[in-house]
Amino acid sequence: MNKRIENVLNRSEADELLISDPIAIFYLINKRFYPGERFLGLLIKKDMTPKLFLNVLFPSEKIEGVDIISISDTDVLTDVLSRYIDKDSCLGVDKTLQARFLLPMQENKIARRFINGSLAVDKTRAVKDENEKQLMRKSSEINDQAMAILKTLVKDDISEKQIADQLLGIYNSLGAEGFSFEPIVAFGKNAADPHHMPDDTKLKYGDVVLFDVGCTYKGYCSDMTRTFFYKKGPDKVQEEVYNLVRKANEDAENYVRKGVRLCDIDKTARDVIENGGYGRYFTHRLGHFIGIEDHEYGDVSSSFKDLTETDNVFSIEPGIYDPDTMGCRIEDLVIVTDEGCEVLNKYPHDIEVIG
Numbered sequence: 001m002n003k004r005i006e007n008v009l010n011r012s013e014a015d016e017l018l019i020s021d022p023i024a025i026f027y028l029i030n031k032r033f034y035p036g037e038r039f040l041g042l043l044i045k046k047d048m049t050p051k052l053f054l055n056v057l058f059p060s061e062k063i064e065g066v067d068i069i070s071i072s073d074t075d076v077l078t079d080v081l082s083r084y085i086d087k088d089s090c091l092g093v094d095k096t097l098q099a100r101f102l103l104p105m106q107e108n109k110i111a112r113r114f115i116n117g118s119l120a121v122d123k124t125r126a127v128k129d130e131n132e133k134q135l136m137r138k139s140s141e142i143n144d145q146a147m148a149i150l151k152t153l154v155k156d157d158i159s160e161k162q163i164a165d166q167l168l169g170i171y172n173s174l175g176a177e178g179f180s181f182e183p184i185v186a187f188g189k190n191a192a193d194p195h196h197m198p199d200d201t202k203l204k205y206g207d208v209v210l211f212d213v214g215c216t217y218k219g220y221c222s223d224m225t226r227t228f229f230y231k232k233g234p235d236k237v238q239e240e241v242y243n244l245v246r247k248a249n250e251d252a253e254n255y256v257r258k259g260v261r262l263c264d265i266d267k268t269a270r271d272v273i274e275n276g277g278y279g280r281y282f283t284h285r286l287g288h289f290i291g292i293e294d295h296e297y298g299d300v301s302s303s304f305k306d307l308t309e310t311d312n313v314f315s316i317e318p319g320i321y322d323p324d325t326m327g328c329r330i331e332d333l334v335i336v337t338d339e340g341c342e343v344l345n346k347y348p349h350d351i352e353v354i355g
Contacts, residue, residue, distance in 0.1 A: 002065060004028050004124060005044050012120035014092030016045035016085060016111075021096040023293060024121045025052075026219075029066055033058055039077055039101055042066075043084055051084050077101065078108040085110050092117020122297030126289055128311045132220065133335060136291070136313055139217035140333055140344035142174045143224050147347050150211055151354045154230060160185040160198035171215040180214035180221035180294045191227065191327030194284055194319060206232040208326045209354065214294060221294045223315055224345050225331035231355045238326050239351065241278065246349050248272040248318035249330045252286060256316070256334055256341040262304045269318045270302070281322045287315035290333060312336040313344075 005028050008017065019025055019042045026032045033040055033054070041053040053069045054060060060068060071080055085091060091111035093102060095118040106114060128136065149170050153163050164185045168178065185198040191210040203209070207230045214223035227242065234242055248269035255268045266286040273282045285301035288294075290313055298306065300314055317331030330349055334341040 002028070003129075005050060007124045008120045009044060009046055011123055012092055012117055013090070014115055014117050014120075015089035016043060016048075017092040017094075017117045017120065018043050018081075018085070018097070019094050019117070019121060020098075020101070021094050021118075021121075024094065024096075024125070027121075027125055027292060029063055031060065031063055033060075038073070039071065041081075043081075045089075053080065078104050078110055081105065082108070082110045088112050090115060092120065094118040094121065118297075125291055125296060126298050126312055127309050128291065128313055128335070132291065133311065133313070135218050135220040136222070136333070136335070137344055139176070139180075139215060139220050139222035140224070141346075142171065142176045142215055142217055143213065143222040144345055144347045145174050146170050146176075146213065146215065147211060147224060147226055150213065151209075151228060151352075154203055154209060154228075154355045156204070157202045159200050159202050160187055160190070161200060164198040167213060174215075176215035176217050177219075178216055180216050180223060183214075184210065184212035184225075186210040186212075186327065187230075189323055189327075192321040192323040193327065194321055194329070203230060203355075206230065208238070208328070210327060210329060212329065212331065219292050221290050221292065222344070223290055223294055223331065223333060224347065225317055225319075225329045226347060226352075227328045227330065228352050228354045231353065233353050234326075234351060240276070241320050241322065241326055242328050242351055244273055244276040244278060245318050245320055245328045245330050248282075249316055249332065249349065252316050252318070253332065253334060253341060253343055256308065256336060258310045258336055258338045259307050262298070262300045262306055262308060262314075263302050265308075265316075266300050266302050266304075269316070273318060273320060278320045278322065281320045282318060283321060284319070287317055287331075289314045308336045310336055310338055 043051040188207040209228040212225040252269040287300035289296040289298035319329035332345040
């Protein structure tokens with residue numbers, strides 16, 4: 001049994017787990033499947049070789065340490081599962097299991113009890129191993145390089161969409177596979193919309209320019225935001241806003257270490273912005289966990305009181321979104337260490353005029 005599956009079972013309260021999320025299955029057995037409407041499931045329990053229930057439409061080579069159980073469209077799924085699941089067990093199912101699969105399992109009582117088993121997988125995924133950390137370092141290194149190129153594309157009258165459309169080629173040229181999420185390119189007042197999608201807005205003198213971008217490298221995500229000024233430095237109020245966001249970012253990063261509450265990291269950044277008089281313009285959580293998905297279980301927010309663990313990876317991304325002044329966000333990814341954190345993004349936080 002591989003170490004990841006062993007870690008999941010050690011965290012689980014269920015006797016056995018039936019995992020249907022293709023991304024979680026990829027994490028556990030290093031094999032990607034795209035089942036569409038059809039059932040895909042990985043059954044794991046102690047002292048048993050994992051069983052992968054896979055439709056015959058998706059032929060697969062042998063997977064080391066995994067038994068493949070072929071199913072077809074005409075099979076009764078509950079009959080197949082019942083051959084391998086102990087009817088007296090507590091079965092953990094994950095949050096992505098569709099009701100059209102789950103309800104027949106419950107009606108046919110293929111297990112004594114059903115519980116949400118996702119947390120065991122999610123919390124295991126939240127602690128990165130050495131290989132994962134190396135891949136995330138590389139993904140962020142590429143993102144830093146892409147940011148340095150991206151800022152050179154700005155010129156009078158170019159649109160947000162015209163810049164965003166060039167980013168995939170930049171990532172590919174640097175060795176990345178693609179986007180970890182659709183890029184945010186925002187000019188002027190659009191930067192005050194935290195999730196603005198690139199449109200036909202054209203760049204003009206004095207605009208704020210916000211880039212929130214990320215790529216994937218060998219399946220692992222990066223995510224970074226920087227805010228620039230086009231051809232003209234910030235006025236006094238804009239400089240105040242920018243420096244508040246920068247201080248919130250850096251104070252939070254300095255607070256991060258093993259064993260602190262995630263909500264307290266959020267508070268560290270939020271207090272800076274609230275004390276600066278802009279609290280009502282910081283409208284989102286401070287950060288999110290990240291790995292093979294851009295947003296994974298766990299967040300850095302006032303409501304999330306879990307303690308950090310060594311090798312958690314998450315974003316630190318305070319922002320101020322005042323439509324009358326400017327929108328500004330500065331985002332890095334960090335890896336938690338015993339005594340602090342490793343900031344994955346090396347692109348500077350300094351005020352920068354571009355163009």
